[in-house]
Amino acid sequence: MSSLRFICQRCSQPLKRNQSMEMSQEPEALMLISAQGEPGETQEGGPPSREKADFENLNDSASCRTLPGLPGRRMSWDNSNNFILLGNLGSVRTINSRQKAASDIFDILSGERDVDHPLCEDCTDNLLEQLDVQVTITESEIQNYKCCLETREWISEDERETLQEKLKGLELEEARLVQELEEVEKNQERTAADLKAAQAETEMLDQQEKQYRKDYSKLKWQKLELYDALSSVETQLWYSQIQWDQLEKTNIxxxxxxxxxxxxxxxxxxxxxxxxxxxxxxxxxxxxxxxxxxxxxxxxxxxxxxxxxxxxxxxxxxxxxxxxxxxxxxxxxxxxxxxxxxxxxxxxxxxxxxxxxxxxxxxxxxxxxxxxxxxxxxxxxxxxxxxxxxxxxxxxxxxxxxxxxxxxxxxxxxxxxxxxxxxxxxxxxxxx
Known part of the structure; x- marks a missing residue:
């Protein structure tokens, strides 16, 4: 199985490729470990003469020997490029060509990179649903344009002038509404500023109210204390008045x-x-x-x-x-x-x-x-x-x-x- 993995560009989940893209599952198939984008890689369906030339160049530039226990498998060393090639030449060509083709297909599908590839199955279904909606809207607009074109052919010159006048009136109305909208937006900004100031004032008033409540509670407590003191003084005054009356009746x-x-x-x-x-x-x-x-x-x-x-x-x-x-x-x-x-x-x-x-x-x-x-x-x-x-x-x-x-x-x-x-x-x- 190939070690190359692709990630969905939307949900960042690893992709599970289709069976048609998978490599052969035979136990003797091994992977290629090398630098990608080598200039000597071939694509599937290339000329047979070029593949043979690449193979001959590969054999000439490296000393090869057969792996023990694996007949038909070779292991080569290149002192200049430092890579190891495992497996038969046919399997190597098939892996490189398929990987290169898949990468090129994804780049082509990405287009202007609005929707990057590759995508997982769920994200692809979601994208297709959105595209279907856009296609439906586009087809509806096309029908409307066709109806307008057909209607235009049936309209007389006077009606067309009338519609032109209505269009100018609507354009003027649109300009007026746009101006009103700008004024409304300005008023909205001023209103937002006023609202912010009012909120700040409300917070300040809330704090003042809390302080006033505290002062009110304190004054009320003092009032109760004064009422108690007044009641005590009135009692003392009443008692003193009784004593005074008695003293007035007393001959000193x-x-x-x-x-x-x-x-x-x-x-x-x-x-x-x-x-x-x-x-x-x-x-x-x-x-x-x-x-x-x-x-x-x-x-x-x-x-x-x-x-x-x-x-x-x-x-x-x-x-x-x-x-x-x-x-x-x-x-x-x-x-x-x-x-x-x-x-x-x-x-x-x-x-x-x-x-x-x-x-x-x-x-x-x-x-x-x-x-x-x-x-x-x-x-x-x-x-x-x-x-x-x-x-x-x-x-x-x-x-x-x-x-x-x-x-x-x-x-x-x-x-x-x-x-x-x-x-x-x-x-x-x-x-x-």
Whole structure:
């Protein structure tokens, strides 16, 4: 069998040649291995004299010997061309001539190389079908041309002129349509450019929309947080309003200063003011009670806009005192350590100065139609508290040459006057 193989020029599959193209299948037939296109190759059907001449030239140019075991087969070497020839001369001629003929036939069939050869059977069938279609179309066009030629012979001169005019009109219409087509193509190009720009703008708008959605979600979340904060603030405001209403109804003086009694001893903010032989009270508590009393008098005077003369009241807890405005700012303590208290002149002077300040408050508060009316009178110069209801009893507020009972009684009357003052100030000033 020949080693020469052909490939289909369309599907690139190896070709299976027809039996008429195959070489002899006898086992003693061998192949020729040489350079193709040798100038000495012969074609099938050539002159016998030329074949003999080629054979003689071949025998003369190479030393030949018979292959062992293969009678009638020769093997030759040519030192100049370096090829080996196997088999009989008749088989060699037949192979070369058939291969050359097949190659030439394929080149002739290829023509202008529109359809190259060789082709496989499937590709050939497909090509033949296409050619049949083209032949059918060509035959139809030929029939149409024949009909046109026959019709042309029957048309008169006037009809021919009419058709010529129609043809010119159609040509003009064609030119117009071609121009419109060009304009449409230009418009199509512009439209394509506009479409591309619109698509780019759409992408940009899509990105902006995504960003806007993110911003919207963020703002909505902030809105919900603000709603929660607003709800919390409204709740706090509602609670604060309730507290405010309650505070408005609350008397600040009554809530801050609570004047009451503990048996025979008067109290202010639970601090006992005074002492009895049967009820001893430590002086730290008495001093704290005096500090609360001084703070109360200062608050009342500030409420009605009173500025004390002769003395300045300075409340400092259990170390409160008064400062003299006429005697080189001498400090008068409203506290004591309990040692020889009833002989302590400065402490007595401070309590008498305190009665002076209270008298100034009374005089200012009693002015007007709705003035204050205190139940117990004050004698500043003598340092006495008068009880009109008990037959005109007088109780000194000094500790010197006095008893604990009378001193405590004077302090009690003083606190009762303060309690009435708290009620009056609450009704007149706090409601405003």
């Amino acid at each position: 003086f009554n809530a801050t200063f609570e004047i009451w009694h503990d048996g025979a001893l008067p109290t202010i903010n639970n601090f006992r003011l005074g002492c009895l032989p049967t009820v001893p009270v430590c002086w730290n508590e008495i001093n704290a009670a005096w500090g609360q009393t001084a703070l109360l008098l200062l608050a009342l005077s500030n409420t009605i806009g009173l500025e004390f003369q002769r003395y300045q009241l300075i409340p400092c807890g259990n170390h409160s005192h008064l400062k003299s405005l006429t005697d080189d700012c001498t400090e008068l303590p409203l506290f004591s350590n309990g040692k020889n208290v009833f002989l302590h002149n400065k402490f007595d002077q401070a309590m008498m100065a305190f009665l002076d300040c209270m008298q100034q408050f009374k005089e200012v508060a009693e002015k007007g139609g709705s003035g204050l009316r205190l139940p117990y009178k004050i004698h500043v110069k003598k340092g006495l508290m008068e009880d009109p209801g008990s037959g005109g009893g007088f109780y000194p507020i000094r500790t010197h040459s006095n008893t604990e009972e009378e001193w405590t009684k004077a302090l009690k009357l003083m606190l009762i006057n303060f309690k009435c003052s708290l009620t009056w100030v609450s009704l007149r000033y706090c409601q405003k």
